[in-house]
Amino acid sequence: MIKAVESAAPSREERLKAGIAFCGTCAKLQNSLNQKDGGCLNAANRSFSQTYGCQFTLSLGILNTIRNAVVIMHGPIGCGFCSTANVGMGKAYKQLRDPSASGLVWLSSNLDETDVISGGEKKLKEVIFYADKEFRPETIIVASSCVPALIGDDIDSILDDLQNQVTAELVPVVCEGFKTKLMATAYDAVYNGILKKLTKYPNREEHLTETDLEKQEREYQIKRTVNVFNVGSMSRADELEIERLLTALDLNVNFLPCYSASEDFSYALEAALNVSICGTHDDYYLKYINENFHIPYLIDTIPIGRKNTDRWILKIAERFGLEKEAQALIKKENEILEESLVPFRNNLRGKRVFVSGGEVRIIATAEVVQDLQMELVGLKGHHIDQFVKPVFESLKDVDDIYINIATQHPFEQVNIVNRLKPDVIIIHTGSGNITAKHGLPVFPLYGPSYNYLGYSGTYEIARRLNRIMKNSQFNKNLSKYRALPYKKEWYEKEPFAYIKEK
Template sequence: MNYLNAKSAPAREDRLKTNIAYGGTCADVKDCLKSGCFGAGGCLNLAGRRFSQTHGCQFTLSLAILNTLRNAVIIMHAPIGCGSCSIGNVGVNKSFKQLRDPKAEGVIWLNTNLDEADVISGGERKLREAVLYADREFRPETIIVANGCVPSLIGDDIDSILSDLQNQTAANIVPIHCEGFKTKVMATAYDAVYHGILKRYVKTPDRRTQLAETDLDKLTEQYRISRNVNILNVGSMSRADELELQRLLNAIGLNVTFIPCYAEPEDFEYALETSLNVSICGTHDDYFVEHLKETYNIPFIVDTIPIGRKNTDRWLLRIASHFGLEKEAQQLIALENKQLDASLAPYRKALRGKRVFLAGGEVRIIATAEILQDLGLTVVGFKAHHFDQFIEPMFDALENIDDVLVDVATNQPFEQSNLLERIKPDIFIAHTGGNNISAKHGIPILPLFGPSYNYLGYSGVFEVARRLNKTARNGQFNKKLAQNLKLPYRSDWYAKDPFTYIKQQDAV
């Protein structure tokens, strides 16, 4: 599992045999999972598509995490267009940082602006200038260099340059090798970021041992650490989500620290002062927690994401059982569920029977489907960015979904459009920013996550129900779009099987 001697993290196609092209039913997927078909040649390890309309890029997804880190300057070593998506996150990231530290600055990034001449002569000079400028101008604690496709293709020796510059700068320099062309699985970005964090941030702290001068101090510190839990947050979590999970774990006597998003570099150093690492989503965190278990013997939990009451119950009990706090957790769960039942009654009445299609990250869409079933809605389809073994426990919370269609595709809006035209759901739930074509089908849309909304925990169930009810009652805007705008696909495409272009691994 320890890949830190390598320059970069391996692609998930190789490490996890992740699937990015699949069409079938939930029953098919569950059968494949039971058969262990994620190995080479397995039925879930498919090659791809004969036609691909769009694809995800691990460079931009890496920036989604890196831009949240406090006291850091991000340097994009790439052409100017790479990372331009960061502009849309400036206000959000600044606001989120200041929820942790009122004095925190917004996103500070530079781009080396590689052009045609640099492709011939190399971009190393521009990188050196950018690093020295960042250190001199902003005096950050950390300078993070995200490496794009172009410098990797032309052979810029990023690590040697940054190693040399480390002796000339006050900031800690962290290389992140997240070139988009190296993987078709966008989620490899999480591994790329954690790879850099593990190599440059995580180390055994000494501050606590210096403070612990007496036996009583040592015992107090050991007790604190024994009750501390690292929650590995994700970019799709809001601050309200974090506070809800913190509330639940505090209620059973545990302390909580959130990393990596919106953390400071120092937070990673003291990440080793914990009794348990808890992943919110296996898609994000297995690379990190597996390494800490292997190197520092810190146990971890990678199970389910606490979206929906059943998933939250299970998540809370798994953590409580590690500390012998099952009784306290059961009492809390009973109280939370009683209050939740009373609050959901009017929404169940209003939403019962409506048909919903979900698209997004594999773990999140399956977990969100549990909320829908709890409210009496019918799940009619899934479109996941990819599938791997971390999806298996998510099906446990769902009922009667064997016949529900599953499309595995990172973006690929042509497949999604075909499925929506066929299934005609009443509501579409998907990631923000990729719903323009779906809106033209006239379907009301609820974002799968939002930076200012609560989705996780018991309060998240109520918030999703409240917003879902509002969405279902106010669908006129999208209906008007469908009446006045044309979809970009020809009618003969909608007559074809939506999975026409998916090819098996052994296809020629």
């Protein structure tokens, strides 16, 4: 029997005991990770805070990639500001997966002060009817922000009542920003909506004339099919690299949730294994699918850098009894890559690197840094939870390296960077505006148009890092004419002075 999906995903502070306020060495962090109660990791408070992420905006980052859908932001117009940046790029990236895909269509119910008193239901209905008639999408996704949550709009019931009056499938995503300080809760909120409405067996025609051989062939293909759960930070080039490696093992590959159409979530139920690219993203969904649709899943490391790509491929191969084939593939890929990295190592060796961004991606990138014989001097992660553990195994000699856990909070980062004096900063794309003013070369931790994953991704990281390190004149000019926005007294204080230990 299929279990009913809960009305909303719980916050990750609650569900995973994840934290966003940690300071200390990697040894201290790993020690906490090994404790049953998470040691000092489940902390979230500072006596002064600068910026947090909002799960509503991160949810939109994922939802805006869904094909043949209109996204309605149920809330004040300002909540959806981030979608303006998604429009052009989103269309191009969708068309890389489906050339006939149309660009992002987003609407807002535009709640105001009056609606806070009288309720937002009327405006939401109007905008749903408008979206259905005007755009005729397959899916209308309603993402609800803080205001509907505050005034008690019951999105699920409103959408259920409207469902038989519109053509599109209505999907509620309950993702109000104030519910959590842990922005990554957004992944669960989006999956909660997908589970409620889009996760159902495909409506296939009966194979009345199917022969035994055809049936066996169909079942064989399902037994060799892997769903890879991508992330918005992956490029199409990353997907092609992952597909190249898995098809070399004679496996079929689907990618979702980003850039999928709604029916892809149904077809994904015909697979032998669900594989997460990054542990931070998918456990909420994959566990539900495993319990209710009996598809096993794999959440381990991320295929960034040689060690982690080797490990990721081997873990998948083990599930299909393909270890020997995987070992041969890994050997060949490593031989080619090793040779191609030599000239870059000669230029990059010994350069000091600070890495900042998502927990899993920064640790895997740190392994690439070590592989290139650069010196890792510090790390900063958006949040921390148990999913980082397997990735840590790829690093060596990091016990004394400092790691700061903070969603955004650039004031802590500038203080740390000022002390550590790296030669280059590798940072989450979009978080580099203040960082750029350090005058150091800045390398984006990912790029939706770059290859970063797999063996070819490791080569690309080395190649692009090498190029950026050769000429940092742009950042030098920025630091000359644009000062960092902090007083000198702040640099004299401890960078973690405002963190309240759990």
